[in-house]
Amino acid sequence: MKPIGSVHDIPFGEGRTFSVDGRMIAVFRLRDGSIRALDAVCPHKGGPLADGQIDLKQVVCPLHLNAWDLATGCSLSGQKPVASYPVRIDDDLLFLEL
Numbered sequence: 001m002k003p004i005g006s007v008h009d010i011p012f013g014e015g016r017t018f019s020v021d022g023r024m025i026a027v028f029r030l031r032d033g034s035i036r037a038l039d040a041v042c043p044h045k046g047g048p049l050a051d052g053q054i055d056l057k058q059v060v061c062p063l064h065l066n067a068w069d070l071a072t073g074c075s076l077s078g079q080k081p082v083a084s085y086p087v088r089i090d091d092d093l094l095f096l097e098l
């Protein structure tokens, strides 16, 4: 796992995009404090998933409102899946494994 930034860079209930080894990764900080990471580019038409609305289960793309499971990356609305990545917090740093 490699450090990608501080957990404090992401407000509770929001996502932010990080560039990791040339890939754009959306990292989400859920309202319960847990962290999820998915590919940042929506597989529908390229929308920014980190800007989507989230709850504890799903992210909704801001462009056309398709939804993906935050834990698995599976689509909840009939689209292609997105990759999900292991991510953890250690001493306020985010560590991600591609």
Ligand code: FES
Residues within 6 Å of the ligand: 042, 043, 044, 045, 046, 047, 061, 062, 063, 064, 065, 066
């Ligand atoms: S670009 Fe994300 S739902 Fe269309």
